[in-house]
Amino acid sequence: MEAAQLAYSAAVIGLIFGPPGSGKGTQAVRIQQEFDMTHLSTGEILRKEVERGSEIGQEAARIMAAGDLVTDELMDRIVQGRLERTGSGVSVLLDGFPRTLVQAKALDAMVDRLGRKVAFVVALDVPETVLVDRLLHRAQVEGRADDTREAIMERMHEYHRRTEPVLEHFRSRGVPVVQIDGRGEVGEVFERVRDALRRVLGRSPANTGL
Numbered sequence: 029m030e031a032a033q034l035a036y037s038a039a040v041i042g043l044i045f046g047p048p049g050s051g052k053g054t055q056a057v058r059i060q061q062e063f064d065m066t067h068l069s070t071g072e073i074l075r076k077e078v079e080r081g082s083e084i085g086q087e088a089a090r091i092m093a094a095g096d097l098v099t100d101e102l103m104d105r106i107v108q109g110r111l112e113r114t115g116s117g118v119s120v121l122l123d124g125f126p127r128t129l130v131q132a133k134a135l136d137a138m139v140d141r142l143g144r145k146v147a148f149v150v151a152l153d154v155p156e157t158v159l160v161d162r163l164l165h166r167a168q169v170e171g172r173a174d175d176t177r178e179a180i181m182e183r184m185h186e187y188h189r190r191t192e193p194v195l196e197h198f199r200s201r202g203v204p205v206v207q208i209d210g211r212g213e214v215g216e217v218f219e220r221v222r223d224a225l226r227r228v229l230g231r232s233p234a235n236t237g238l
């Protein structure tokens with residue numbers, strides 16, 4: 029089934045989760061194209077602010093370089109503004125948000141206020157040794173400030189401590205959470221993601237908002 033054949037009757041909000049290096053950003057670009065969604069990456073937004081040297085960027089730069097999480101208050105403001113500016117007829121894929129339970133609850137309130145709902149969560153699973161190798165490789169190619177070994181270990185730690193519990197939050201609210209094996213070639217991983225999302229989105233229109 030092609031993207032155009034997925035009969036959307038309402039736009040959805042989807043989330044993509046995974047530890048640093050699991051391929052969130054990489055897969056999000058493909059999901060965006062296949063399912064006609066707007067991709068909102070909080071990491072990308074922050075990196076652009078850092079590049080521009082804006083007030084937000086100056087506040088975020090040091091935190092990100094250390095591998096820590098930017099404050100919930102700042103992230104909530106950024107995402108709320110972006111969601112409000114997105115028309116209700118547009119499907120949105122949130123990549124990198126929410127990363128804490130406080131952000132998850134803020135998102136619940138935002139989608140309620142906008143009369144929307146979270147239709148799915150994609151969670152990528154990749155062993156830590158593979159993640160570290162991928163990120164150290166990216167460090168050589170792109171030179172991102174947070175791809176040092178020390179910052180990578182801190183990001184992993186923050187993911188397990190603060191982000192993993194967010195998956196349970198959405199499960200307990202009845203949102204379909206699809207766990208995907210994120211090992212292997214980018215295209216292979218995407219086939220798994222695509223097949224799982226087709227099942228979720230086709231399975232129960234009433235439950236998914238489609």
Ligand code: B4P
Pocket residue numbers: 047048049050051052053054055069070071072074091092095096097098099103123124125126127131162163166174183210211212213214217
């Ligand atoms: P992100 O930009 O979300 O950074 P990330 O977790 O490393 O994921 P990214 O999408 O870049 O990498 P991917 O796994 O796709 O966040 C950066 C920082 O911003 C955070 O640490 C935090 O400080 C801050 N931040 C962002 N959102 C926040 C929030 N909500 N609250 C607080 N702080 C927030 O890919 C990694 C590498 O692997 C790439 O080089 C890719 O090419 C490669 N790769 C991907 N798939 C592969 C595959 N199948 N095989 C081989 N390589 C692969």
